[in-house]
Each structure stands twice: as structure tokens, then as C-alpha cells.
Amino acid sequence: MPKRRLLSQAFSERALRDYEPRICAHIEAWIEAIQNEIGNGDGDGDGGLADIDLGQWSNYLIFDILGDLGYGSSFGLVTTATNRSVVDLIPKATGGWYSPLRRILFQTPLGAYLGGPSYHHNIQFRTFCLSKLKERRQKDAAEKAEEPAAAAARRVMFTHLLHGRDPETGEGYSTGDLACESVLLMVAGSQSTAGGLAAIFFYLAHHPAKLARLRAEIHGAFAREQDIRYEYASCALATLPYLRACVNESLRLSPPTPGHLPRDVLGPGAVAMIDGHAVPGGTTVGVSPYALHRNPSYFRDPLGFVPERWLAPRDGDGDGDGDGDGDGDGDGDGRGGPMVMGMVGFAAFSGGPTGCIGQQLAMVEMSLAAARLLWRFDLRLLRRRRRRRHSDSSSPVEFVAKDRFVGQAEGPRVRLVVSCPARRGEAD
Ligand code: HEM
DSSP states (O other): OHHHHHHHHTTSHHHHHHHHHHHHHHHHHHHHHHHHHHOOOOOSSSTTOOEEEHHHHHHHHHHHHHIIIIISSOOOTTTOSTTTTHHHHHHHHHHGGGSHHHHHHHTSTTHHHHSOHHHHHHHHHHHHHHHHHHHHHHHHHHHTTSOHHHHHHTOOHHHHHHHOOOTTTOOOOOHHHHHHHHHHHHHHHTHHHHHHHHHHHHHHHHOHHHHHHHHHHHHHHOSSGGGOOOTTSSSOGGGOHHHHHHHHHHHHHSOSSOSOOOEEOOSTTOEEEETTEEEETTOEEOOOHHHHTTOTTTSSSTTSOOGGGGOOGGGTTSSSSSSSSSSSSSOSSSOOOOHHHHHHTOOTTOOGGGSOTTHHHHHHHHHHHHHHHHHHEEEEEOGGGOOBSSSOTTSOBOOOEEEESEEEEOOOEEEEEEOOHHHHHHHO
């Protein structure tokens, strides 16, 4: 799969090391922008601070990072409101593809007349992606004369794609391939990660005891907000077990690509054996991560938000059965399951040769952004915002998303309260 080999150069460990300082700089600007947005109240009680849509703010951050790492210039959504409409363009553009009739129409000249607004949003979105690619090409030509060290510091995903050569065949990307990659990267790398981050904030805001446990873990590991780094530098954020568990558990309950990803059984006359079933050639098959993640064979108490199920024995619950009771029998309160069962049924990033190539990058972005925001702010859920899937008040809350290839959700709207050891110290 030569295309994948080329793409993987933009997501190698070395590339991620180059990206990390820039991701941190974006997150720092994001936290300051949020701080400005909500004002500088002291966090006593509920008064004085504005509530905020962390879903939208997650979008602004992740788009800016993608603009910078993908094309070499941030979209500037965190600092200015001017370009923020691009965030809504993807759902508007992809929405139309979910109507089979529109999908056919879009590929004919009639699409412009009968395809409705989503046809035009689609064109706008593609034009946006191609304009970013064009800008990148121009910059690339201008940067050619730079010192190698300066060029390395500026390397972005499209530098790898524009200059990459398949090590086996020596082939690079064609112009048409680059255009497709630009659209793919923009869809795959933005709202997926932003939705994942929003889901983390949603579930933690609804589970104050788990939020407190996570904040204690982060404050215990990092004395200063600016010390928070991922595993590619001095401090290993990636090794914080409860943070990792909260990220996994949020992705389990609200996978950013919730629907089935179609796979065709190839070849007339071919038969694929899938889980003991003979599936004939020409059949489209797929597994929905949303459904898989709710399968009780893999996850006990599948609808509950139970980060503890992801902890290994050494990480604090002592028995690794995920039920948090420490007795090792796994049925203390009927929740959780051995971690290995969880991993088998966990498919937020899919897997195999077409699995998410941006998984590591997404984990770095979500972990760093969540840890830095929660280091400084406590989350308070506004009472009227508590959301349940069913009217039954005992059913677990869910971050509900529409399946538009990437799930599209609203919120969460929360109140942020400045509450961290260093800032309290400054006030004393
Ligand atoms: C929480 C965040 C993310 C989730 C849940 C996610 C999920 C997925 C899934 C399920 C696939 C597989 C599609 C398939 O098998 O047909 C995929 C593919 C892909 N993802 Fe992600 N993704 C995330 C973040 C990212 C990021 C940050 C990037 C890049 C900036 C990215 C780039 C890609 C690309 C390029 C592919 C296609 C790979 C190929 O065709 O070989 N993803 N993603």
C-alpha cells in the first residue's frame, strides 16, 4: 500500500516529536483565550464566571493545530472570530452525502440545481481545502532556500506529502492524490479529535468524583501548568493512568466515528468467512464502533462511564478487574471487566491496514489539551444541561452525536472555575 507508506512519514514518531512544541503553543493560546472569555473571577461559588461551550472551543483549537501542522499556518480560530464558520462547513458539507439520492446527484451536473445547500457547502469546503494546499505549495517553494535546521523546524504534514517518495518504488504523490489527501486530512483530523475532546469534558462534567480524581492525578504529577508535556519530551503525560483511562472511556462511549466503516468482500465468486459466516463477494460489511462499544460481552455495565475499567492492577484499583472495589473478583458493583476484554472490543480508531494513521497525534492533542485545561479549571455542569438519552432519569448520561461519518454533537456547555494550586497560591 504505497500511499499509506507515504502518508505514514507525516505521522512518524520523529514527526510527532517535531509537532509537540507547536501543539503546546496552540494549547497555551487556547487556555488564555478561554480565560479571557470567561473573565478573571476567583471561582468562589458559581457567580462571576461565564459558562462556555467547550465543544466549540475544542473545534477552534483542533482546527488551528491542523492548519499549522498540516499546512504551516494556523486558521486563527482561537484568537479571532472571523474564520470560525469553517467549523460548521464540514457538517453542512458532509450532511448531504448521507442522503443516497443527493449523493448520486452530487456527481452529476444536476447536483448544482437539485442538490440543495449541502451541494454548495461541499464545493465551498473543497475549495477551502484546495486553497490551503495551494498556499502550502507556494510557501514550500519560498522556503526551499532555507537552512536545513530552520526547514526541519517548519516541517508540516504537507511537506512530507509534497516531497515524500515511497522508499520501495521511489514514487511520489500525483497532483490529484494531493488534492484528495487535503480533503481527507481536513475531515479526518479535525472534528474527530475535537469531538473526542468535547466528549471527555462532557463525561467528566457529569461525573464530579471522577473529575476530581483526574485533577488530583494531574496536579500531583505537574507542579506548573507549563510543565505539562506528552511522552515525547521530559515529562510523561502519557503515563498518567487515570488520564489515559478517561480518554479511552470517553472514546468508548462516544466514538467520534460512530457508524460502520464499509468494507466490500472483493471478487465475484469469492467468499469471506467472517465470524463463522460465509459472506459472498460483492457484499458490503462493517462494524459500528458505537454498537461494539456497548456490547456487554466486552464491557460490563456498557452504558456507564467507568474509566476504572481501563486501569491495570498496578494503577491504583489494585485488582485490575475494573470494578474499583479492590477485591479482584470483578463483580463488586457489577461494573468493568478485565482490561484485555476492553481492548479487544475497542475500535474507536479502527485497526488493520486502514486504521487511523493519526491515532498517536490525536492522543497527544486530546491528552495535552484536557490535562492543561483541567490543571487550571474545574468544570461545573449547569443543572439544566444534564443530558440523558432516555427520559428515564436513572439511565446514564450520554454525549449524543449524529452520525455524519464523523459524529456531530453539541456542547458541552459548562461553567469553568479557576481552581489550581499555583493560582490559589498567587491569590494568597
Ligand atoms: C479521536 C480522534 C480520531 C478518531 C476517533 C479517528 C478515527 C479514524 C478511523 C476509525 C479511521 C479508519 C477509517 C477506515 O478504516 O475506513 C481513521 C482513518 C484516518 N484518520 Fe483518523 N481519527 C482521529 C484523528 C485523526 C487525526 C488527528 C488525523 C490526522 C491529522 C487523522 C487522520 C486519518 C487518516 C489520514 C485516515 C485514513 C488512513 C488511510 O486511509 O490509510 N485521524 N481515523
